[in-house]
Amino acid sequence: MNFSQGAILHLNIDTGSSSTRGFFLADFDGGTHEGFINQPPNVGFLMQSNYENDKRRSTTKTSRVTFRQGSDWVFRIVGEIPGHAGTKTDPNMSKADLLVPKVLAFVGLALDRVPELSPDRVKLVINFMLPISEWTEYADLESDLLSCLLGGFGYNGRHIDFAAVDAKGYMEGAGMATIPPPDITAYVGVCGHKDANFIAVEDGRPLAYPKSKTFEGLGMSSIVNSVMHFTDDVQGAKAVFRFLALMDKPNKQDQARKELAALIKPHRLEQKLTQTREGFNKNWGEIKQRIDSDRGIKQAQAFYLVGGNAPIYKSRFKALFGSAFKPLNGAIKQLSDEFEEINTQWAYRAIDVWMLHLHVTGRTWTPKGVKEYAQAK
Numbered sequence: 001m002n003f004s005q006g007a008i009l010h011l012n013i014d015t016g017s018s019s020t021r022g023f024f025l026a027d028f029d030g031g032t033h034e035g036f037i038n039q040p041p042n043v044g045f046l047m048q049s050n051y052e053n054d055k056r057r058s059t060t061k062t063s064r065v066t067f068r069q070g071s072d073w074v075f076r077i078v079g080e081i082p083g084h085a086g087t088k089t090d091p092n093m094s095k096a097d098l099l100v101p102k103v104l105a106f107v108g109l110a111l112d113r114v115p116e117l118s119p120d121r122v123k124l125v126i127n128f129m130l131p132i133s134e135w136t137e138y139a140d141l142e143s144d145l146l147s148c149l150l151g152g153f154g155y156n157g158r159h160i161d162f163a164a165v166d167a168k169g170y171m172e173g174a175g176m177a178t179i180p181p182p183d184i185t186a187y188v189g190v191c192g193h194k195d196a197n198f199i200a201v202e203d204g205r206p207l208a209y210p211k212s213k214t215f216e217g218l219g220m221s222s223i224v225n226s227v228m229h230f231t232d233d234v235q236g237a238k239a240v241f242r243f244l245a246l247m248d249k250p251n252k253q254d255q256a257r258k259e260l261a262a263l264i265k266p267h268r269l270e271q272k273l274t275q276t277r278e279g280f281n282k283n284w285g286e287i288k289q290r291i292d293s294d295r296g297i298k299q300a301q302a303f304y305l306v307g308g309n310a311p312i313y314k315s316r317f318k319a320l321f322g323s324a325f326k327p328l329n330g331a332i333k334q335l336s337d338e339f340e341e342i343n344t345q346w347a348y349r350a351i352d353v354w355m356l357h358l359h360v361t362g363r364t365w366t367p368k369g370v371k372e373y374a375q376a377k
Helices: 048-053 095-113 132-150 220-226 233-245 254-261 266-292 310-324 329-338 344-360
Strands: 007-014 020-028 031-039 043-045 062-069 072-079 122-130 153-155 158-160 164-171 186-191 196-202 205-207 213-215 302-306 363-366 369-372
Touching: 007 095, 007 344, 020 095, 020 344, 031 095, 031 344, 043 095, 048 062, 048 072, 062 095, 062 132, 072 095, 095 122, 095 132, 095 153, 095 158, 122 132, 122 344, 132 164, 186 310, 213 266, 220 233, 220 266, 233 254, 233 266, 233 310, 254 266, 266 310, 302 310, 302 344, 310 344, 329 344, 344 363
Parallel strands: 007 122, 122 164, 186 302
Antiparallel strands: 007 020, 020 031, 043 072, 062 072, 062 153, 153 158, 186 196, 196 205, 196 213, 363 369
């Protein structure tokens, strides 16, 4: 393929705590290439010698990046960190320490997917999404990210410089905010890894606090962490999720029970399953109570539910909001049909950033599918 100076690489990235995920669209003379990328969210320190020599650390799930921080070059490992299972990031790292390497690794992974692109002849356009709890820092994070990108950076031993770079931060919910009609009050419930967030939407944009709310500690991690003795916390989380997803369908829980039985000592299994049910019911009870006492959320004219735990809570939110609850079945199906890496659960995690991706690349989603309404250049 022959790329011209007009080539653009669009990246739309969700930097949530459970994973770094998003979409790329390479737009160049002769065609486009689009795809989905997902990488574990972990970031760790790396010695310069390891960055330069340890090619074993470079996989689709693990990346090595280096970038300038002040007058120094720093080295990071991103994704799966050898010797650590699950989601583990150094607690001493600042938000910029976390965001910049996550995004740089994502850029590198996108270039791996479109190897014909020559960065020095490409304009890079990045939109990154931040959790609402980090939104107040978006301007500083934009500046930090732009500085690293404009100065060039290293990815798995390769130095990368783009012809031009744009970077913009968005608050979570920005993608879903493109769906409701502009003349109604809507809320987006984000059932995430750590927290449950309820994002107010007006005039096509998400609103920060105090109209939006965070129910801290009511995500899936609080339930998984209460069920100890997993041999692998990633597999344990998956098994707990399936068990909870089938909680209202006891006749279909056998497989989930078998998976948990392989991870929990037999004499503790029933106790742990009881704790799992109780933990979920306690979380839901607290979420419902807070919504009932919040006039803004309770009176939403449209309510949308997203996030990795949405399938577990879907029937409960539907009963709570009645006709204001707007199912996303069509969008979820289309997203999982278009990208083979995305199943139904992952579609709920990726749908917010997908809607943003469509919007900023000149498209929009309707119940009849994706509509092209502009040429993204």
